[in-house]
Amino acid sequence: MGEGEESGAVTRTAGPETERSGLGRRDFLNEISAAALGIAGLGAVVVTTRYLSPNALFEPPMTFRAGSPDLYPINSVTYIQDQQVYIVRTAEGFHAVSAVCTHLGCITQWKPDTELIACPCHGSKFKPDGGKLEGPAPRSLPHFAISLTPDGQLLVDKLETVNQGQALRV
């Protein structure tokens, strides 16, 4: 048995076939099937990852109408509960301020007696225009794009944020 193995090893290393090419048929088939399995595996990972990300979402729409401008008195803050947005009307015009705290996403509340927007979770405080007064919130509340529809209603687009100074004059 041992003798046979030895002679086999000798012919394998010194045989004319292996000298002709470094890659045998078996090695070639092994490598090409490993590559095919690798590609198929990678494809499975990509397909599954794509599958995990939903295409249709049943969430509230990001654009909404907030009614006629006459509903909001000058120097008022009105909370739109379904959309988690404050409609703030100042002497300059209208702002749409996010009610979602920039810290960890809790919903802030407008406190009319102190004229502050306060977060119940971790105590952040904001001015009526969304400017940060007290942490732990890292940033001021963002302002969303606000415009008028042709029939004279306020239209808020939560996908677009604008500068704090930008107000809609009516």
Place this chain on the structure above:
Amino acid sequence: MATSTIYAASERLRATRVWKSIFRRGPALTNRTRSIAIFGNLFYHLMPAKVREQSLSVRATYYLGSISFYLFALLAVTGILLMLYYHPAAPQAYLDMKDLRFVVSNGVFLRNLHRVAAHIVVVAVFWHMFHVFYRGGYRPPHEFNWVVGVVLLLLTLFLSYTGYLLPWDQLAFWAITVGTNIISAMPVLGQPIRFLLLGGNLVGENALLRFYVLHCVILPLIAAIFIGVHFWRIRKDGGLTIPENRR
């Protein structure tokens, strides 16, 4: 004598063909056949053939790993029973949780068994980790098993976190809102991971269903595999760490 009659009857039973076909061995009459009965048992096969006497003392482990494992088993059993009454849909999930507390027979007992055991398992796993750490259990040859243990700690916490959403009450909703916002604070990958985890931009029906599947199927399966490796490696690494001065 009653005992010898029972003994003789059990020996006769062990000699039958049916018994031998199930247990692969006959009567345990000698020390050799008795030890083979232990070595060849599926439920004992993780146990070492011999252990150091020191590692059997209470102070060696306080049985913290065993306590964690038995709590995991208890959580699996009670969790499966809770699944029989729970629908992972909004707002039905909250109503089912209320039904379990007030309508289903012994539902409040099972739910609290699951809930309290879930709290205790976090404490037990942390305590186990500290105990192993202070005994030097992370040192060679136990380094790999220490890493497996850290993965199991993270799995325990993630199981705890995913289970927290399932009652679908205000506490659950805001805890998951805050928690997933912490994830989204991670640069670049944060937002996509939050979106995949919630199946959307906010904590809604998709999030509830995903957390349910993670909590009831994916995480327990991964944990069971890691627990198996963890136990196997304790044995293969030569048992517990025994401090130098006690060897």
